Amino acid sequence: MSYDPLDHDFERGMRNRRSVLGDQWVDRSVANATNFNADFQNLITRFAWNEIWGRPGLDHKTRRIIVLAITIALGRWEEFELHVRAGLTADAATRLTPDEMKEVMIQAAVYAGVPAGNTAFTHAQKILREVGEQIGYTVAAQAPSDSMHPGIGRAGRSSASPALHYTLREPRNGKAPRHTVVLSHALGTDLMMWDGLANRLAADCRVIAYDHRGHGSSEKLEGLYSMADLADDAARLLRELDSGPVVWVGLSMGGMVGQELALRHPALVRALVLANTTSAYPEAARAAWQQRIATVRAEGIEAIADAVMGRYFHEDFRATQAATVARYRHRLVTTDAVAYVGCCHAVGTVDTADRVGAIRVPTLVIAGELDQGTPVAMARALADAISEARLEVIAGASHISAVEQPQAFDALVTAFIDGL
Structure with a gap:
């Protein structure tokens, strides 16, 4: 014992x-x-x-x-x-x-x-x-009016027309930003779709998220827009914010804007993440976009809302994440119809296929395995056309892959940025 x-x-x-x-x-x-x-x-x-x-x-x-x-x-x-x-x-x-x-x-x-x-x-x-x-911490004077919500960042509007609403998150580590990252949303959504990824990246990066013209709190303009218009909007915003070359993360329409920005304003782009997007649509799809424009003009966005949700999110996601789908549906139908039509025209007529080979920056192309709007074949063609691009396919994801599979999406983006 x-x-x-x-x-x-x-x-x-x-x-x-x-x-x-x-x-x-x-x-x-x-x-x-x-x-x-x-x-x-x-x-x-x-x-x-x-x-x-x-x-x-x-x-x-x-x-x-x-x-x-x-x-x-x-x-x-x-x-x-x-x-x-x-x-x-x-x-x-x-x-x-x-x-x-x-x-x-x-x-x-x-x-x-x-x-x-x-x-x-x-x-x-x-x-x-x-x-x-x-x-290594100094308690220093700061006016309460200068405080901002760290999960949202400092909000502002650009001075040029159309005035774009944006949020700016500075690195939480208090150091110089490792990169400046811009997050560009899909048609019929707004900058809030990026909140989760923005807050993760803001640990050591400067992060800019913004609403496209006519979306969220940004100004709308009358008429039909082109992708060049949307890219020039972004360029004006970045120059106003003195961003320097940025890592552009764009999904769907945001990815199309990223391509055009890299071609029209190459000095502003350090690297690209192009998710669930394409460089061009076949004739049948282009006709479908024109039909969507006609329907919205005649009957309003509500008439297409359910069909859009069906393309944005796959069936299982719609069944198990009904509240999330309802939130995105509400955002869609509260988007200004004139601006939505204008952006539909820009998306439906996108055509960078013969020019994307001129993009010479590191590029990550992300596709959703179940995406019907911009299927994997479109993503593969885009990746093949850009010399420094690679393709990643997210299993179990449809068109808004960053929402359906946020962990997989964020892991791909953060690993890509870490490797720059």
Whole structure:
């Protein structure tokens, strides 16, 4: 029979305690233990730090966030300050950045009350001023009016006509952007289709998303548009924003605009992602686009909405993601009919097939396995015509592949950008 003199629960708890709070604080706490509170110190080490913090279901960083939120809600400011200080200066596995800390307090303010959130910011900012030099963070003056939602970015409108609504996300890491990425949406949608990808790319890239003319909050113009018109719109926006050469990510109509932009304004394009798009339609498809224009003019967009959803999303997706389809349908039917007709003309008459060979930038062509509007054969022809292009096909995706298969789409785009 053997007997281990170590209390395993206590030793494991102390190991977790040191990992989360740091040796300096734990050493001081242990040194201050007395015959009056030693039993309590032993209890919390075994119970809180082993029984709870030792469970593998959540990592220590997540558990720290939970503690911060609870201590804000309960007003336990001494414990809150302990975890703020430790969280800002801990090892990488459990550390919270100042921005992550800020997000915890903003969310807690909604659920626990603004006064609690206000007090939390006061305590946390005091500690940030103390440890800022150690962690490379400076608390500096900033007007509240200059603040923006990091999941949306700074919104604006271009000055030239048509005025284009756009959002601009700067890199969240606070460093110079690795690339400037432009996200260009499909016909009958708007820049919100890119929110998920935009926020992922904005970790270290500058990200511009915009509404095409007559879509979303952008200005419409009367008449039928050409793809050159839409590309020139984009060029004016990028020059106004002083973007430099960009990585252009366009889906469907957005991919057509990207081709034309690279041909008409090559100095503005660093690389292309052309998703669910084509360089030209056969005569039958061109006639179908003219029929769509005639129907919208006669009966409005509602008359074509269900058919468009049937082409945008495959049957299984429509059955299992009805709310998402309904959201895109609502966006479609609230698009200005004149502008929609104008863009339909641009899409239906797209013809860069004889010119795309002049594109000399790295290009990723993405196709949806189930896409009926721009089938894989069209994507393959586009990729074959561009010397630095490669084709990727997303399984289980139809026309709006970025919505139907967002993880696969985002993985292809981020890997492509990482390789530039």
